[in-house]
Amino acid sequence: MDGDGTMSVKEALAQLEKLTPDAPFLALGQTIFWDEPMKAGIALASRRIGYGRRFIAGVHDTDYFAKLPSGKRQPGKFKALPHNDTATQGLWSAAGEFSSLFGSETVITRDSLLKAGLKIGKIVQKRPDFLDEATEAWGWKGIVSLDDNPPITAELPLKQVLPTLQETLDWALDSSVACLAGEGKETAERLADEIRTMLCDADEELLEEKPKTTLADLYRRLAPAMYSFAASTTVSIETTATTELLRFNVETASLPRFELLNLFVAEATRKQAEQAYDQAVQGSGLYELKRFGTGAVPFDVILPGIGRGTLRITKRAVIVMTPQPQFITLRKPLQNVQELAAALERKFGPNCVAVGKAVTLIGMLAREFVFVFHEGASAYVQLSRKLHQALKLKHINPILRVRYSAWDALQVCCSWLTLPEPFQGPFGARELCAPSLAGRWRAVGEEQKALLATLGELRRPVELLQFLEGHLGGSWKSLAEEYKQLHDELETRAADLEAARKRRLKLYEVRRKLKVARLDAERASGDHFKQFVFEKAADGNREKEREKLQARVEAVRHEAQENERAIRGLMHEQREISSSEEILKAHDRRRSIEVESELARLHLIRSAIISSQGLKKAGQRPSAWWLRLVCPDGLWFRQTVDSAECYLEPLF
Numbered sequence: 001m002d003g004d005g006t007m008s009v010k011e012a013l014a015q016l017e018k019l020t021p022d023a024p025f026l027a028l029g030q031t032i033f034w035d036e037p038m039k040a041g042i043a044l045a046s047r048r049i050g051y052g053r054r055f056i057a058g059v060h061d062t063d064y065f066a067k068l069p070s071g072k073r074q075p076g077k078f079k080a081l082p083h084n085d086t087a088t089q090g091l092w093s094a095a096g097e098f099s100s101l102f103g104s105e106t107v108i109t110r111d112s113l114l115k116a117g118l119k120i121g122k123i124v125q126k127r128p129d130f131l132d133e134a135t136e137a138w139g140w141k142g143i144v145s146l147d148d149n150p151p152i153t154a155e156l157p158l159k160q161v162l163p164t165l166q167e168t169l170d171w172a173l174d175s176s177v178a179c180l181a182g183e184g185k186e187t188a189e190r191l192a193d194e195i196r197t198m199l200c201d202a203d204e205e206l207l208e209e210k211p212k213t214t215l216a217d218l219y220r221r222l223a224p225a226m227y228s229f230a231a232s233t234t235v236s237i238e239t240t241a242t243t244e245l246l247r248f249n250v251e252t253a254s255l256p257r258f259e260l261l262n263l264f265v266a267e268a269t270r271k272q273a274e275q276a277y278d279q280a281v282q283g284s285g286l287y288e289l290k291r292f293g294t295g296a297v298p299f300d301v302i303l304p305g306i307g308r309g310t311l312r313i314t315k316r317a318v319i320v321m322t323p324q325p326q327f328i329t330l331r332k333p334l335q336n337v338q339e340l341a342a343a344l345e346r347k348f349g350p351n352c353v354a355v356g357k358a359v360t361l362i363g364m365l366a367r368e369f370v371f372v373f374h375e376g377a378s379a380y381v382q383l384s385r386k387l388h389q390a391l392k393l394k395h396i397n398p399i400l401r402v403r404y405s406a407w408d409a410l411q412v413c414c415s416w417l418t419l420p421e422p423f424q425g426p427f428g429a430r431e432l433c434a435p436s437l438a439g440r441w442r443a444v445g446e447e448q449k450a451l452l453a454t455l456g457e458l459r460r461p462v463e464l465l466q467f468l469e470g471h472l473g474g475s476w477k478s479l480a481e482e483y484k485q486l487h488d489e490l491e492t493r494a495a496d497l498e499a500a501r502k503r504r505l506k507l508y509e510v511r512r513k514l515k516v517a518r519l520d521a522e523r524a525s526g527d528h529f530k531q532f533v534f535e536k537a538a539d540g541n542r543e544k545e546r547e548k549l550q551a552r553v554e555a556v557r558h559e560a561q562e563n564e565r566a567i568r569g570l571m572h573e574q575r576e577i578s579s580s581e582e583i584l585k586a587h588d589r590r591r592s593i594e595v596e597s598e599l600a601r602l603h604l605i606r607s608a609i610i611s612s613q614g615l616k617k618a619g620q621r622p623s624a625w626w627l628r629l630v631c632p633d634g635l636w637f638r639q640t641v642d643s644a645e646c647y648l649e650p651l652f
Contacts, residue, residue, distance in 0.1 A: 005647050009045045012400060012646035016370060017051055019648070023397045024054035026369035028242065030063065030094040030153065032219045033169065037230040037624035039372050041641030042402065043237055055237045056369070057223045061154035061216035062242040062302060062355045065161075066093035066144045078164040080143045080171070085109045085135035093142025095153045095215065096161070098168050099618070100175035101626050102420060103139015106614035108606055110135060116455045116605045117464075119598050126595050134602055138422055138610045139175065139618075141168055149323060152308055154243045158213040162203065165215075169199065176629055181416040181431050188629040191229075195625060198225050216241055230624035232634025243302065245365065248354035253341035256367045256395075261354055262337040263391060264297040265313060276390035280383050281359060293321065298360045301344065302353035311354070318343055359383045366396045366651050373649075374621050375403040381649065388652045399649040406627070407619040409639035411438035413631040425604070426611040434630065441615060448608035455601055455608075461594045462487065468600055476600075479593055486590045493583055497574055504570040507563055514560040521556050525549040 007015065025043070029036035036057065043055035068079075069090035080098075083091045085107050097105070110131065113120060123130050143164055150156075173192040180188045202221040206213040220239050227235040248258065263273040277298050278288045289296045295312040301320045302308045309321035318328040318340065328343050344352045356364045362384040365371070373381075381399065388396055413434040424430050426444050427437070458464045465480040528549055532542040627637040 006403065006645035007647060009042065009402075009641060009644055009646055010049065012648065013042075013046055013049060013051060015648060016398075016400065017053075020370060020397050021053070023368060023370045024056050024238075025372050025400070026056050026058055026365060027372045028058040028060045028365070030060045031097060032059075032222045032226045033098055033172075033625070034623050035374055035621040036223075037226045038374070038404065038622065038627075038637075038640070039402070040227040040231040040235040040237075040624075041637065041644070042372055042400070043227070043235055044231060044233070045641065047236070053370075057227065057237045057239050058245060059153070059216050059219045059223070059239075059241040061095075061214075061219075062152055062246070062300075062308070062353060063094070064152050064308070065095055065150040065156055065215075066091070066142060067148070067150045068144050068146055077147070078143055078145055078161050080141045080164055080168040082141055083107055083137045084132055086131045091142060091144070093144055096143025096165065096168070098141050098143075098172040099623050100139040100172045101179045101623075101630070102423065102615060102618055103137075103175075104614045104618040104621075105137050105140045105142075106609065106617055107137045108135045108609050112452075112609060113602070113605060116452045116601070116608075117458050118601055118605060119594075122591075122595055122598050123602070134606065138606070138614060139420070141171065143168055152302065154214060154216045154241065154302070156215045158203065158206070158215050158218050161215055162218075166196075166199065169196070172623070173629075175420075176626060179418055179420060180630065181418045184415040184630070187632050191629050191632060195226075195229065198222060198229070216243070226624070230628055231637055232628060232632070242355060243353050246353050246355050247350075248301070248341055248352050249345045249350040250338065250341050251350070253337045257364045258337050258354065259367060260356070260360060260363045260391075260393070261297075261299055261340075264299065265334055265340050266336050267333060273391060276387055277359070279390060280387040284383055286358065286383070293319075295319070298357045300355050300357060302355065303348050304351045306348070308355075310357075313340070359387055362399075362651065363388055363393065363396060366399070368397075370397045371399045373399050373401055375401055376621060381651070385651055394652055396651045398651060401647050401649050403645040403647075404620055404622070404640050405643065406622045406636075406640045407441045407615065408438055409643050410434045410630075410636055412635045412639045415630050417630070422607045422610040423615075425607050434636075441619075445612035445616060448612040451604065452608050452612075455604060458601075461597060464597045464601060465593070468597060471604075472600070479596065483590065483593045486586050486593075490583070490586055490590065500570050500574050504567060504574075507567045507570065510563050511560065511567070514556060514563060518553065518556040518560060521549065521553040525553055 025039075025046070027036060027039040027042075039055075039057070046053055046055065068081075069088055069092075078096075080096070081088050081091060081093075083105055099105070110120070113134065120131070143161065173195060177185060177188045177192055199218075199222070202218055202225070203213075206217050206221060210217075220241055223239050224235070224237055227237055246257070252258070263269045264277075274289055274297075281288060289298065292310045293312055295314040297311050297313060299311045300308050301311045303320060303322060303326060306320075306324070306326060307322040309323070309325065312319040312321065313334060314330075315333040316330055318330065318334070320326045326348075328347055330343070334340050334343070341352075341354075355361060358380045362371070362378065362381060371378075411434070415434045416431060417434060417437060418431050419427055419429065426448050427440065429436075454467070458467055462480075462483065465476065465483055468476040469480045525546070528542075528546055532539070533546060536542075622640075624637075627640065628634070630636060
């Protein structure tokens with residue numbers, strides 16, 4: 001065991017054997033095309049050591065299928081979308097997500113662009129919608145429903161989503177095969193066709209067995225084949241689905257998995273359970289129970305053919321908040337889950353499902369199973385633990401967490417890789433052998449983090465251009481020189497404009513003084529006229545004084561006119577300087593170079609984040625079928641599992 005509590009797979013399995021030898025492993029996932037089949041390594045390791053623990057691969061089919069985050073209707077039923085920080089910012093797609101080799105759902109956020117110094121406003125002027133593509137997660141797509149109210153995965157007809165599913169799988173496979181070079185590419189193409197064949201065969205088999213096949217049926221049928229494909233050997237597993245595990249009727253209600261639900265149903269424990277739940281979710285952003293309505297408990301019920309909704313229990317009724325709420329009248333308050341199950345079964349039949357919301361689902365199933373989670377899976381475990389501690393639930397199995405480092409494990413593979421464009425700059429190569437990537441990816445990640453910090457310090461355009469000249473070379477040297485020449489020329493013109501502006505400011509000051517002088521002269525002339533001339537006898541001396549005063553008025557007026565002409569002349573001169581065709585072209589060219597440099601910065605930012613944060617994330621939770629395509633002999637898969645770090649995460 002390491003100092004941080006991590007263990008090898010063998011050590012973790014041995015410790016589990018001591019703690020809870022009889023609890024089956026449960027690998028619960030929403031799709032079979034992402035990281036779930038990596039857990040085949042745990043099943044194989046357990047059998048190899050000699051443990052008899054069952055391994056159950058389950059399809060988590062009780063969640064709603066993802067829908068369009070913007071809420072805007074589009075033609076069709078389903079669509080595969082990228083995830084970005086704009087139009088699909090709120091995208092969540094688990095039952096239909098795909099990633100190509102090296103890809104992950106790592107969105108290049110607007111904040112990360114700004115932190116790296118990108119002048120978004122400059123690019124927006126030329127390309128108003130550039131952020132859609134600029135923030136897009138590389139190598140990832142998620143299928144969403146275009147309906148306003150998508151069904152749960154267990155009730156989603158396969159024929160509706162299959163065309164989009166096949167199309168998106170083809171994209172992921174083709175993009176991944178393109179990352180292989182030499183003979184390995186031909187083998188990868190053949191293996192990709194095997195996956196396509198698996199999908200088609202499973203679809204045909206299911207259609208023969210029953211006409212109303214669902215997406216969950218497909219995933220469950222594919223699980224054994226995909227586990228064995230990823231591991232390059234037959235993997236013996238059992239399969240199930242959440243709708244099966246949590247089927248709730250008079251026969252199943254007494255199972256330990258429903259004990260947590262019973263605490264929220266039984267009158268003796270309900271108040272304490274409700275308080276414990278509200279305290280557990282406080283500050284997390286999740287709703288407290290009162291937000292779900294009177295009598296709400298943190299569980300949903302799925303009614304066959306009707307839908308899924310929050311369970312509410314009052315003294316006189318059971319209410320399931322499906323799109324059209326369903327009611328069961330009670331003669332007396334419920335005492336336990338057995339009575340709840342009987343009430344539901346009487347009205348809706350034996351195939352109802354009672355599923356915990358985010359915080360309670362873990363505690364339901366961990367009562368009987370050992371969850372196998374990859375590191376980072378299930379963000380609500382901490383809240384679940386707080387709930388279990390408050391309720392003093394001690395008989396809950398720990399989670400087996402598995403931490404992979406797939407890229408380090410790639411050292412055992414001899415394949416040649418063709419790096420996708422975002423990785424070529426950071427790695428300094430287009431093609432490299434797998435061990436080279438294994439040996440360099442961590443250093444590349446650190447280099448790219450340092451690059452992001454450097455880019456964030458480049459505030460002035462000339463600084464960015466000088467950096468690009470040194471970092472990228474090529475035409476950036478001539479562009480930097482051209483920009484400096486344009487900058488110097490415009491600075492000279494700007495100095496001329498500033499000089500003209502200052503002269504004009506002085507003339508404005510003269511104008512203000514002349515206005516005062518004119519008023520004074522006109523006032524003096526008027527006062528003299530009223531005092532000595534108006535209705536007075538002619539006096540030669542007074543007439544001469546009046547002529548002098550009027551001459552003064554005229555002189556000031558003339559001086560003011562000359563001043564105005566000078567002001568207009570300077571304004572014309574400034575307009576000539578600032579709006580000449582030569583200057584306008586220089587300004588436009590300078591702005592174009594600035595936009596070019598910001599686009600280059602954007603490219604560097606994207607590549608840096610994708611090849612550091614994104615690549616790390618992809619290696620921690622890889623799509624399991626990548627490993628077989630890249631390394632058909634199974635060595636990469638085995639090394640990834642053998643080198644994995646594990647730890648047991650307590651739930652109490």
